[in-house]
Amino acid sequence: MRLSDxxxxxxxxxxxxxxxxxxxxxxxxAYEAAQRQAIIEPFAEDTGHDxxxxxxxxxxxxxxxxxxxxxxxxxxMLADQARVACASGLLLRLDPGALFxxxxxxxxxxxxxxxxxxxxxxxxxVMAFDDRAFAGVKPTRIEDVFDTARxxxxxxxxxSPDGILEWALLAEGVPPEQVYGLLSxxxxxxxxxxxxxxxxxxxxxxxxxxxxxxxxxxxxxVMAAGFNGRFFDLAQNGRVPIDIVWDGRIxxxxxxxxxxxxxxxxxxxxxxxxxxxxxxxxxFAARIPxxxxxxxxxxxxxxxxxxxxxxxAYLPNAPQxxxxxxxxxxxWYANTEELRQRRFRIWLDADE
Amino acid sequence: xxxxxxxxxxxLLWRVLVLTGIALVVGSAASLAAVALxxxxxxxxxxxxxxxxxxxxxxxxxxxxxxxxILVPTLGGLIVGLVHRHLSPAGRPLGPPDVIEAVQFHxxxxxxxxxxxxxxTAALSLxxxxxxxxxxxxxxxxxxxxxxxxxLRLGVPNLASIAIGCGVAAAISSAFNAPIAGVLFAHEVxxxxxxxxxxxxxxVASVTGYVVANVIFERPALFRIESxxxxxxxxxxxxxxxGLLVALGAIVFMRLLLALGPPLxxxxxxxxxxxxxxxxxxxxxxxxxxxxxGIGTSTLxxxxxxxxxxLGEVVVLIVAKTVLTxxxxxxxxxxxxxxxxxxxxxxxxxxxxxVASGIVGxxxxxxxxxxxxxxMGFASAVIGAPLTCILIVFxxxxxxxxxxxxMVAVVFSNLVSHRAFGRSLxxxxxxxxxxxxxxxxxxxxxxxxxxxDYLQAHAVTATEDDTPSDVANRLHEHGWREAFVLDRDxxxxxxxxxxxHGDIGDVEAGTVEAxxxxxxxxxxxxxxxxxxxxxxxxVPVVSGESGKYLGAVSEADLxxxxxxxxxxxxxxxxxxx
Numbered sequence: 001m002r003l004s005d006x007x008x009x010x011x012x013x014x015x016x017x018x019x020x021x022x023x024x025x026x027x028x029x030a031y032e033a034a035q036r037q038a039i040i041e042p043f044a045e046d047t048g049h050d051x052x053x054x055x056x057x058x059x060x061x062x063x064x065x066x067x068x069x070x071x072x073x074x075x076x077m078l079a080d081q082a083r084v085a086c087a088s089g090l091l092l093r094l095d096p097g098a099l100f101x102x103x104x105x106x107x108x109x110x111x112x113x114x115x116x117x118x119x120x121x122x123x124x125x126v127m128a129f130d131d132r133a134f135a136g137v138k139p140t141r142i143e144d145v146f147d148t149a150r151x152x153x154x155x156x157x158x159x160s161p162d163g164i165l166e167w168a169l170l171a172e173g174v175p176p177e178q179v180y181g182l183l184s185x186x187x188x189x190x191x192x193x194x195x196x197x198x199x200x201x202x203x204x205x206x207x208x209x210x211x212x213x214x215x216x217x218x219x220x221x222v223m224a225a226g227f228n229g230r231f232f233d234l235a236q237n238g239r240v241p242i243d244i245v246w247d248g249r250i251x252x253x254x255x256x257x258x259x260x261x262x263x264x265x266x267x268x269x270x271x272x273x274x275x276x277x278x279x280x281x282x283x284f285a286a287r288i289p290x291x292x293x294x295x296x297x298x299x300x301x302x303x304x305x306x307x308x309x310x311x312x313a314y315l316p317n318a319p320q321x322x323x324x325x326x327x328x329x330x331x332w333y334a335n336t337e338e339l340r341q342r343r344f345r346i347w348l349d350a351d352e
Numbered sequence: 353x354x355x356x357x358x359x360x361x362x363x364l365l366w367r368v369l370v371l372t373g374i375a376l377v378v379g380s381a382a383s384l385a386a387v388a389l390x391x392x393x394x395x396x397x398x399x400x401x402x403x404x405x406x407x408x409x410x411x412x413x414x415x416x417x418x419x420x421x422i423l424v425p426t427l428g429g430l431i432v433g434l435v436h437r438h439l440s441p442a443g444r445p446l447g448p449p450d451v452i453e454a455v456q457f458h459x460x461x462x463x464x465x466x467x468x469x470x471x472x473t474a475a476l477s478l479x480x481x482x483x484x485x486x487x488x489x490x491x492x493x494x495x496x497x498x499x500x501x502x503x504l505r506l507g508v509p510n511l512a513s514i515a516i517g518c519g520v521a522a523a524i525s526s527a528f529n530a531p532i533a534g535v536l537f538a539h540e541v542x543x544x545x546x547x548x549x550x551x552x553x554x555x556v557a558s559v560t561g562y563v564v565a566n567v568i569f570e571r572p573a574l575f576r577i578e579s580x581x582x583x584x585x586x587x588x589x590x591x592x593x594x595g596l597l598v599a600l601g602a603i604v605f606m607r608l609l610l611a612l613g614p615p616l617x618x619x620x621x622x623x624x625x626x627x628x629x630x631x632x633x634x635x636x637x638x639x640x641x642x643x644x645x646g647i648g649t650s651t652l653x654x655x656x657x658x659x660x661x662x663l664g665e666v667v668v669l670i671v672a673k674t675v676l677t678x679x680x681x682x683x684x685x686x687x688x689x690x691x692x693x694x695x696x697x698x699x700x701x702x703x704x705x706x707v708a709s710g711i712v713g714x715x716x717x718x719x720x721x722x723x724x725x726x727x728m729g730f731a732s733a734v735i736g737a738p739l740t741c742i743l744i745v746f747x748x749x750x751x752x753x754x755x756x757x758x759m760v761a762v763v764f765s766n767l768v769s770h771r772a773f774g775r776s777l778x779x780x781x782x783x784x785x786x787x788x789x790x791x792x793x794x795x796x797x798x799x800x801x802x803x804x805d806y807l808q809a810h811a812v813t814a815t816e817d818d819t820p821s822d823v824a825n826r827l828h829e830h831g832w833r834e835a836f837v838l839d840r841d842x843x844x845x846x847x848x849x850x851x852x853h854g855d856i857g858d859v860e861a862g863t864v865e866a867x868x869x870x871x872x873x874x875x876x877x878x879x880x881x882x883x884x885x886x887x888x889x890x891v892p893v894v895s896g897e898s899g900k901y902l903g904a905v906s907e908a909d910l911x912x913x914x915x916x917x918x919x920x921x922x923x924x925x926x927x928x929x
Contacts, residue, residue: 172657175576181650184408185642188650191660335409
């Protein structure tokens with residue numbers, strides 16, 4: 001037992017005396033349901049806190065507008081949004097060294113807690129395919145998306161530069177650690193769009209993240225770019241023969257953060273340390289395929305309590321996937337949004 | 353051998369411990385320092401908007417990006433020049449040639465302060481986007497840690513040189529993820545021999561550097577290459593031709609680099625304005641051609657992608673990068689020539705591939721192979737380390753076919769450049785300082801010894817007015833047969849041998865011209881060559897400037913010096929442990 005753990009235990013046991021009400025803000029839906037079962041309810045039972053869960057749209061502007069008035073304490077955010085919110089002073093400064101032991105900090109992957117946020121789960125943008133469309137050899141690499149000779153058929157892709165530019169360069173043999181550096185140059189963008197040109201006639205665009213899985217189900221596409229949770233949902237609950245190409249997955253990170261205007265900072269910190277324990281992360285990942293952000297949590301993930309599906313195979317950042325993985329560079333994404341959109345529209349228009 | 357085995361074991365064990373300890377300490381320190389240097393440069397590149405990834409995030413403010421593109425290298429150059437001028441005792445950036453000189457002649461490195469300042473200005477030069485490389489400074493930084501061993505008296509011969517070799521190997525090993533290449537580089541370029549006493553600790557240091565940088569810190573290699581190998585047999589002939597082409601490029605590059613320094617110094621008197629001007633040239637070029645900024649990691653990557661460059665584009669880039677690198681190094685920016693060599697070489701490879709496959713229409717295995725072969729052919733000609741370059745390819749690609757192709761390019765490139773230019777840029781730079789390695793290490797060592805250091809105190813001189821009998825008596829006293837006849841100004845008139853002229857009335861009549869005269873600048877290698885066929889007991893040495901007689905060296909002393917130096921070299925080169 002380490003000293004820091006002891007302190008943590010003391011802090012946790014002392015918490016109910018300090019504050020009673022905590023407002024946690026999340027995304028709603030199945031995601032929030034999993035969070036309640038795996039993290040929030042056990043925490044409330046342990047500490048006796050009265051916890052209210054609100055829903056928001058995920059933007060940092062919502063935090064600025066609604067947060068102080070509605071008494072938000074703990075917020076579930078995308079890493080890039082948290083970065084902007086932190087820079088704008090909307091989030092409480094955290095001291096990761098005080099919240100976690102050095103072993104626990106080293107356990108976090110692929111990113112560690114920073115001055116405003118603690119990573120809680122990982123989702124991925126992946127390419128999935130309709131198993132019925134490829135009777136023989138299945139696509140296994142991101143290059144196969146661009147190989148219309150071996151894998152013919154329409155590809156469902158988001159009408160946005162997000163993800164597809166990274167895949168274009170990965171398919172040109174660029175190692176993941178250099179993808180964002182190269183996409184920062186004019187030459188890199190040109191090469192990525194040149195690669196996209198090779199499948200231009202095979203692309204069917206989607207705008208709503210629910211669409212790609214449905215397009216695979218309906219046979220409107222044989223491959224589809226989308227988020228791993230959606231594909232999992234349709235494959236497991238809809239019994240649709242969809243499989244995922246894990247190579248080239250682009251991993252995004254969800255974080256916990258504390259609003260700067262919180263009236264219960266100690267309880268909020270206690271909640272975050274509880275929510276980011278390996279056991280909490282594992283309970284969450286067993287319910288919905290969003291991977292833990294701590295290495296030690298992977299070993300604890302078992303079957304989905306409802307369906308009995310072994311969940312480890314469906315987590316975007318599970319170590320056994322192999323292949324190439326790219327961690328989305330959140331600040332680069334935030335700052336290049338306009339440039340990428342502009343270049344993407346020019347490329348789209350060149351077609352018509 | 354009748355020596356007591358006990359007295360022999362203890363020092364041997366001690367030597368093993370000392371060498372292992374030195375290898376581990378120097379290896380880890382050099383590796384950490386190399387990692388720190390890379391991190392610092394990355395930080396500066398991001399902060400100063402040199403890295404493409406940083407520049408693009410300010411894309412909405414084009415004037416800001418343009419301003420920093422021009423100002424950062426210019427002001428960086430100004431600061432580098434000022435720091436060298438006012439703070440560094442050496443007054444210039446230090447690099448591999450200084451390391452080679454210190455190791456070869458067992459001299460101390462230039463002062464620690466000069467070394468640290470040179471490292472600092474290298475970080476600034478690289479950070480500000482000057483067209484220079486990072487491996488030269490890394491090698492020097494590694495050598496600094498090895499150089500500390502000079503202060504230790506631990507009873508291991510040549511410890512300082514071995515320790516510097518350890519530092520150099522660890523730096524290269526951690527930079528490239530290539531421990532084998534690190535070992536070879538230290539031996540091929542710096543130590544220039546393969547004695548076990550050096551080889552063992554250098555290998556340990558290289559592996560230590562690899563472990564620290566890549567296993568503990570999990571740092572990715574600076575350049576990762578994936579390749580599927582060579583598709584067609586005839587491509588080896590193409591690659592040999594590419595080797596010849598990059599050799600020409602390398603010769604132009606090195607000649608330009610050496611030629612630009614002196615005229616720049618004449619045109620612009622103040623050193624800080626020279627570097628500022630070179631920085632300005634880089635900045636202005638980068639407005640249109642951002643690829644020339646800094647180490648060019650992304651450009652190097654693009655070179656491995658088929659069709660990333662048009663033919664015209666690649667030619668412009670080759671010319672721009674060659675001229676700007678020569679300008680930056682010639683003007684006094686701190687940094688090496690190896691990273692720019694990798695870039696220019698790979699671009700020449702891309703040019704060659706574009707012509708061969710795009711214009712001539714030959715089937716090929718893709719641009720990446722040609723980029724790698726061009727890169728290593730060019731770089732090996734510049735640093736004079738063919739084995740190192742072949743091994744770097746092997747360790748980076750882990751691909752046997754690609755390594756063989758690169759080996760062909762490297763060999764053909766070295767063939768031409770060695771013949772037409774010299775073994776390497778470093779060797780030619782050293783030759784300009786009077787240290788000539790072109791006939792090997794042994795010759796360079798003999799050439800570093802001056803005959804003037806072996807003057808005989810008792811050599812007999814005479815004037816024309818002396819009587820022959822006086823001279824004969826003095827000669828007899830000191831056991832010599834010849835006296836050196838001087839005029840009033842101590843200039844040598846000739847040699848007088850009393851025994852041959854017993855009946856001559858004065859010295860002047862018997863004086864004959866000396867058959868062999870050395871100057872004070874004559875070195876041992878040259879002296880030994882000229883002693884061929886010489887008969888006599890001593891050779892007079894005169895000052896090269898004034899022509900005054902300085903003394904005489906005996907033939908026996910020169911031969912002893914030659915034997916001693918040869919034995920020392922043999923011992924160093926064949927030491928077991």
